[in-house]
Amino acid sequence: MSRIARVEPHLLSYPFPEPLHLDYYGGHRIIYKRDAMLIRVVTDTGEVGFAPGQGSESAQKLIRETIGPWLEGKAFADPDALRIRFLDGPGRDPHTAKIYSTVEVALYDLAAKAAGVPISELLGGRVRDKIRLYGSAGMYMSPEGYADEAAEVVKLGFKAYKMRPGIGPEADLRAIQLIRDRLGPGIDLMVDAHTWWRMGDKSYSPETVKRLAQSMSEQNLCWLEEPMSPHKHELYRALHAEDIIPLASGEHETTEEGFLDLIHGPCVDFVQADIVCQGGYAWGRRLFAALQEAELRFAFHSWGSYLEIIAAAQLGICWPEHVVEWLEYPLYRKPGQNIMYPFPLAEEILKEPLQIVDGELIVPRSPGLGVEINEGVIEKYPWKPGPWSTFTLHSPAGTWAVYNDHSVQWVEDGGSS
Incomplete structure (x- = not known):
């Protein structure tokens, strides 16, 4: 041995x-x-x-x-x-x-x-060979910019697009209307609104969120994600009870108890989590069982390399689509594209690109993770210390540095908007 x-x-x-x-x-x-x-x-x-x-x-x-x-x-x-x-x-x-x-x-x-x-056979056995992807991009641009990017994502073959609003309530609504007009009714649209509660004194109030949710519901969203502080489950319970629009949250939960409260609240329609930052395979299997019992659905959060995507997929395909429905696919810019920003390391960590057909990831059946790792990235992309991003608020004035742990809340809620 x-x-x-x-x-x-x-x-x-x-x-x-x-x-x-x-x-x-x-x-x-x-x-x-x-x-x-x-x-x-x-x-x-x-x-x-x-x-x-x-x-x-x-x-x-x-x-x-x-x-x-x-x-x-x-x-x-x-x-x-x-x-x-x-x-x-x-x-x-x-x-x-x-x-x-x-x-x-x-x-x-x-x-x-x-x-x-494949790893899936050690996690209970796969029940399918593919999992639905949503193209994830869309960060702080004009309404027209969001619509242009959404159209480009669909041209790449994705059947779902997620954007991140944060340009003011009316402009956010305008952006979503333009996206839906551009994409038509056959493309799923997700709205990740985590910026709404991270604006300091301009953070959107629960009343503003409810008004936007009512207007956005007309655009047939797949879900509205984290429109309020994810730690305030009572606000999610109240909004969920209104049955205005499907809600999603979970990527900022730090405990298993927090996830169970989201599920049993009930607070959301879709639970999200990241196997790298929040828990691994054993944790995921427990969470999925609770979701299945509650008849809710799961969507993987994945905002790093494509190795993370395949690691998550090996677990996700062990459950039927009505339990584990979505896997986030971050779309990093390549030459000739106008999507988000470049992050070539994300794809180069794998020797061969992932196989995507009709907006779904085909999960390989070869042993282990099913992919070959390009270890050359270790020398090509040496570590650079420091935060990857900073946020500067106008009121209250201040700057916050963000490191890789996405679950850390970098500023207290405002809520005066």
Whole structure:
């Protein structure tokens, strides 16, 4: 039986040639770079398992100083057995357990390769070979700019588009109307409104949110995502009870109890979560079971590399579409495109592009994650310390730096708008 020889958390960065400046309602945002982590778990017989990780120095330190040393030397056969032992030791700390769950993807990759099966077969067995994708982009531009980008996303073959409004209530509504006019009725449209509660004194009040939800409902949205502070479940319960528009939330939840409250509130129609920042495979299987019982649906949050996408997909296809319906596909700009911004590292981390047919990801059946990793990105995209983005508010005046943990709330709610 092989043993784990070492665990390597490689931090990676793609610094933009020039910082990206974006104005929004009540503030200004600058994006300097995008970060990622590639985790390698190596056995004493030379096998390697890979996983995506949180692109932060704190996560890397935890893996290097706690998780890696605990795993090294352990006999490797069953990832579940190792997890149980870890949770009874260092994993008693919830944050440490969360970071361990990302490393565990590499352990599943190793175990599945050894068995000659895809990871999905170790997670209960796949019930399908594909999962629906939505093209995710759309950040702080004119209403016409959103409509132009949406049309370009559809030309790429995607059947769903998600945008991020934040240019003022009336302009946000205008943007969504223009998008629907441009796309027609056959394309799903998601609106990620997390900026609405991050504008300081110009944050949208619950009354403003309700008014916008009523108007946006006429545009046949698939969902309205995080229109209010995600920590205020009572506001979501109230809006959900109005049955105005499908609601989505979850990517900022920090505990399993929080997710269960979203489900049983009921607070939302779609629950969202990220396997890299919020929990791994074991956590996902528990969450999906609760969703199935409550007859709600799940949508993966995925805002990093395409290795994250395939890691999530291996879990998602073990559940039917009426439980796990969507997988977020961040659309980074390529030459000749006018979509969001470039992040070539995201795709180059894989040797071959993912297979997408009619807006759905075809999940490979080859062993492990089912993809070949391009380890050359480790040297090509060395780590650059510092925040990847900053937000400057007009009122209250202040600047907040954002690192890779997307679940951190970087400014208190305003709500005077």
